Amino acid sequence: MDFQLSEQHEMLRKAIREFAEKEIAPLVEKMEETGEFPLEIRQKMGAVGLCGLVTSPEYGGNGMGFLARAIGIEEVSRVCAGLGIALQVHHMCCWPLETWGTEEQKKKYLPRLASGETFGVCSITEPSGGSDPMGMQTEARLEGDYWIVNGRKCFATNSHVSDIMIIVAKTGTDPKGRPAFSAFIVEPDFEGFSLGREEKKMGFKGASSGELVFNDCKVPKENLLGKEGEGLKIALATVNRVGRPGMASIGVGICYASLEEASKFAKERVLGGKPIANLQAIQFMLADMFALAEAARILNYRANWMMDQGMNCDTEMTLAKYVATENAFQCARLACEIHGGYSCISEYAVQRFLRDAWVAIPSGGTSQIAKIVLGRHVTKNF
Ligand SMILES: Cc1cc2nc3c(=O)[nH]c(=O)nc-3n(C[C@H](O)[C@H](O)[C@H](O)COP(=O)(O)OP(=O)(O)OC[C@H]3O[C@@H](n4cnc5c(N)ncnc54)[C@H](O)[C@@H]3O)c2cc1C
Known part of the structure; x- marks a missing residue:
């Protein structure tokens, strides 16, 4: 067992940390105020390789893989979790495209995604309930050279800032009905596509999340991804192997951002002539935060490392996501508690971390x- 990150991974962390502090940090205040996604950041993120982490070099990516992706999203989210989710869902568009796409689809769409020319969407959730994908109501029927799609998706990350969207729709029944x-x-x-509410x-705050509306939308026949009837398999694999570790990486980023801010504040805030960092009550909270952050990171790196080895890691991905976001x-x-009343003032970042962590x-x-x-895993295996 080797817990040492490779030199390549360490260099990536350093480069993305510098990038996030220089290019992303100055955008955060405006994103918080306006809720708007800064379009210009897409190509900058593409230029440092963030957009093409899970895309092969032949389609314009760097193919660094999932552990690299975990580090990249973690470092972006340490500074701005809103851009963390924009990036993570972007990869949820790239990965199924490369995994199930035809050669024509990969050549047409992946280089634009890998360069950051546009961000991708992967939209499964509908108002009928995200926890129950079988309840999806959006339907598609084949008419001549087009699939005619009708329905409405919600909560689609990057909805209003994307030119390439993967969606899943009902196309009939399987042999078991x-x-x-x-x-x-x-x-x-x-034709027939429109954006709904954002x-x-x-x-x-900086990530676009909205509705996709299909009103007799004409999707060319060649834009079917994978085979007819494979939509649920594609959706679940993408959520399990890309979506969940992506959210876990965001969680890890928020953990360390909280830890850093809390430690800094505790050393600066002087009460009774001494920094509050000297108080055991504060040290206990910092210790708890450290334990929470390290546990989340280790679970997440293990799951992503397993993905890079081609191992079955669905359970590990789910565990990492659950632990890291909680x-x-x-x-x-805890960071807010250490900040006392200052945690309620918007210029202190910890209140943003709490809102982002909840979402x-x-x-x-x-x-x-x-x-x-x-x-289910426990009752089957223990
Ligand atoms: C910021 C943000 C970004 C998102 N981005 C995307 C995206 O890019 N693409 C996309 O497709 N979706 C996206 N989603 C949707 C997300 O996946 C869903 O919100 C999530 O799956 C939950 O679905 P829901 O909100 O409809 O809640 P519901 O499914 O209605 O759940 C409501 C409550 O019931 C509980 N519940 C439901 N079923 C069960 C059960 N069987 N047993 C026990 N409890 C249950 C839930 O845990 C929850 O507490 C995003 C959501 C958010 C908040």
């Missing part, structure tokens, strides 16, 4: 759904 789903690649200028969220919330809360918990699947998966 259950609903069958297929995946499609959609572009915003397809949500105003309590956290992840730990992020606990860390942010991270349902994103990519709620903790209850994670516990159902993990509970």
